[in-house]
Amino acid sequence: MADLSVNICGIDLKNPVIPASGVFGYGREYEEFYPLSELGGIATKGTTLNKRTGNLSPRIAETPGGMLNSVGLQNPGIDHFIETELPYLLKKDTVIIANIAGSTPEECAAVAEKLDSTDVHMIELNISCPNVKQGGAAFGTDCTTASEVTRHVRRSTKKPLIVKLSPNVTSITEIAKAVEAAGADALSLINTLLGMRIDIDTMRPVLRNNVGGLSGPAVFPVAVRMVWQTANAVNIPVIGMGGITTGRDAVEMMMAGAAAVQVGAAVFEDPYAPVRIAAEMNEFLDSRNISSVRDIIGAVKPW
């Protein structure tokens, strides 16, 4: 049995596999399958200052090797999260990462400030959600706005701050460096790639929002590339995600430089995916006589 534990910004995770924000709600639905304590951590559903109703349906469409979504940040608001969801999650013996979002730097900071006085372990700031018409994409695709929102949130909390990056940019390393300079403790990437499908019979986009975020195995190579570039450009931990489906994918992502991984769309096909992936990582490490998963972080030998 290899040592699967990792440490991100001083927080110990028993294994490096974290269900990604958005696919896992606030965890309750998956506890029907397995104890949440088996997870390295949980990135909770993106939460904003006030309740958001989200986009009209259809919000989901399958695509070759993946899916599009445009949920539009539907969530009950941060007060509900702190009063109802967080106390439940904190009893589950796993690292709780509160994913937050907002339309303005001030809103993001206000959400983070409310979390600062709770026992949540980490905050993940979503500057990359492509579904919200105001803000969202705008923060994450420009170095100036990305660092501005990061700075606002940084000032409002002492919690370890992960900033989740959008892949919909010209240079991921420029954004990464700007966000690091603005005070991020870690980065997570990639969020979904902006995509679109059209039903040629009705001539309508398949999503009611016209466009949405692409995820699933189709985006995995893009994610590995961006994590590798980013990990080489910054001096803070990088959490890798995007299309991870198997333990071997997770190993690959960590070899690219990720200190931990998040698993998103894979839980739809297999609700046990995060637990299975951790077990498969262990099998790989044992088969190679590697004693700690930490030894594979950034272990790729580039040509």
Add this chain to the structure above:
Amino acid sequence: MKYTQGKFIITKKSAVGQNIYSYTISCPEVSSIAVPGQFVHIRAEGHTLRRPISICGIDPGRTIRIVFEIRGEGTAAIARLNEGDLIDMIAPLGKGFTVNDDFKKVILVGGGIGTPPMLSLAEVYGSRAAVICGFRSCNAAILQEDLKKTGAQLILCTDDGSAGVHGFVTDPLAELLEKETPDAVYACGPMPMLRSVAELCGKNVFCEISLEERMACGIGACLGCACRIDRNGEEHFAHVCKDGPVFNAREVIR
């Protein structure tokens, strides 16, 4: 809501119409807690998303039956499974129909591939049920023999008049509603049909409709399958997988 994920043996497969298949699946635990109107979420080999399929029959402690139509590549992959194969499902899911032993007269309305969940209700209500089924034509009609066996009164409608009543399900429904007020109307089918059924039932007839929406997790976590609901005068997004697929017709905004 209690549900499980597992692989279950298909004990019987049959074609019940063009591109429409029936599977009987051995699943003692699932069948002992499943209720009419609930669905199962089936893994489709090689696909990122599972496919939600409504439960058509329940033999408690033994099996469930599903009847589904090939709509695309995912359902085609599921349809390639045969007797003896394992089917991977998360089940039973969602909120089913309100079944009440005291109901003396109920009307079940099924449109096309919305008919299967009506069979599980007809099996509960037997002769207390009138079932109105609508199909494009005579050769698109499914499950008529199964429905007959339940003892329910059966009214078949076809759009082209090739069998039964020429016209939509709403005509016989309006006639039945005029004769007497039933304890409940249950419906599943295309949205325009559901809208008409809900209108005919109005405020005085208890009416439940089963909705369909594209779905990812199936258990209420991802919020992908939103539908607009008016609950106590306040509009909000409910989720077809967890809050439904069965909703009180008066709550659904479309």
